[in-house]
Amino acid sequence: MSHVRLTIFFKYLTLYIELKMLKDSTSKPKKRLPRLKISTIEEDIQFQDMNSQNVKYVHGTNSASLSGLAHFRALLTMEQIDGTGWFHKDGLKSGERGNTIQSLGKNEPISNGVSLNYIQNYQQSIHTYSKYGETEKYYPVLYCFDSDLDLEINEKIQEHPVTKGGISIDKIKAIYVPNEFVEDAKKALFHTGQLSHVVKGFPDDKVIAVYRTARSHQMKQDISTENSGYQTDPLKKKLDETTRQKHVMVFSGFSELDYKDVDALETKITSILEDAIKIHSLDKLIVVAGATGDGIGRVYQIAKTLNIRTIGIVSEEAKKYYSNFPYCDEVFFCKRPKRNMESVR
Structure with missing residues (x-):
């Protein structure tokens, strides 16, 4: 008899615990997570x-x-x-x-x-x-x-x-x-x-x-650039069009003063340009310097032997001293601001 009562007791105890747990779980409603949108194979x-x-x-x-x-x-x-x-x-x-x-x-x-x-x-x-x-x-x-x-x-x-x-x-x-x-x-x-x-x-x-x-974004960007009022500065417009979507490498340094170890300079420039070709591809590259071939301008001759496009950017004053720029594919002559001209004098 005692065994039967003990069995009934544990049965009701188990039922009570289950009901209590059910109440606790439903008393605090949980936020339902949004359904994941998964594309199957x-x-x-x-x-x-x-x-x-x-x-x-x-x-x-x-x-x-x-x-x-x-x-x-x-x-x-x-x-x-x-x-x-x-x-x-x-x-x-x-x-x-x-x-x-x-x-x-x-x-x-x-x-x-x-x-x-x-x-x-x-x-x-x-x-x-x-x-x-x-x-x-x-x-x-x-x-x-x-x-x-x-x-x-x-x-x-x-x-x-x-x-x-x-x-x-x-x-x-x-x-x-x-x-x-x-x-x-x-x-x-x-x-x-x-x-x-x-x-x-x-x-x-x-x-x-x-x-x-x-592709759509690039087309819109190109149209936006075309209509951005370049008419006021045709030189800037032409320069931007020439260098658009290109990797421009600008070299600056001594010109007429030149360098003590010219061979080391040319070796270094050649190494830089060859690495750039591997990384960016030849037709994406443009080399820019001061248009003349002295000193750092040796980069132009080296660039041309590697078939890299070259551009010179120089003051209009250079026209007085140089009649041609043999290693530049294109030269842009810029007006020097008046203040700079006065300081040069």
């Missing part, structure tokens, strides 16, 4: 389109890469690009500029191969790697590959497999570009034969929404 149109073609890896860049791909019939490694004169003429307009270039000459996988993303990370390839180089003239390109690649996996950066060497065109299974540039890309790859047939438009335009927003 099944809803990702771009992913599904690539997956249907058995794509496993992708490489993001921009359309400047198409000409090199057509010419060399491969996506080259940075070591191959650095040692090929064809790229030095106009400079590198696409591709990653950080670790890849820093690893040149060190026999590291990143510069001896092509860096990839797994298919599920394709958006990083489009939104990050297609932005390296020139983004004003070129559009995003996504190269796709199946599992038939010789890869090297770095344990520290497993999310980025790297190929051993370049990638020949027969390994490319699909090339995605914005829909309005499909014909342009096909034309660029026409002489490669099979490659022009694998060019496709992105099936989901939202994938490149960031690119379209940036």
Whole structure:
């Protein structure tokens, strides 16, 4: 009898505790968290389109890469690009500029191969790697590959497999570009034969929404600059138009006084300019100095041997002493403020 009473007691005690806990949990209403909007893999149109073609890896860049791909019939490694004169003429307009270039000459996988993303990370390839180089003239390109690649996996950066060497065109299974540039890309790859047939438009335009927003912003900025009242200063307008979207390198120093160690000066200038070509690409560079070839002006002759565009900015007074400026592509003559003229006198 006592055993039965004890069992009933514990049963009611348990019920009481459960009711108490239920009351406590409902007495203080909790804030409902907003629902997360998550796109599943099944809803990702771009992913599904690539997956249907058995794509496993992708490489993001921009359309400047198409000409090199057509010419060399491969996506080259940075070591191959650095040692090929064809790229030095106009400079590198696409591709990653950080670790890849820093690893040149060190026999590291990143510069001896092509860096990839797994298919599920394709958006990083489009939104990050297609932005390296020139983004004003070129559009995003996504190269796709199946599992038939010789890869090297770095344990520290497993999310980025790297190929051993370049990638020949027969390994490319699909090339995605914005829909309005499909014909342009096909034309660029026409002489490669099979490659022009694998060019496709992105099936989901939202994938490149960031690119379209940036392009629209750039167009508005250009229009705004054109209408900003440059008529009052035509020299400023011309100078701004010449240097717009360029990497301008201004060199200042001694001119007629010259330098004690001219060889060291020229070696240093050459090194600076060659590094700039690798980082910014040749057609993005402009060298600016004081127009004359003395002293620091030696930069002009060195720049011209490297095919870098050169500009001279000098006072109108220089016309009295110099009839020409042989190493300047263009010279801008500025009026010296009256106060400065008086101080010079």
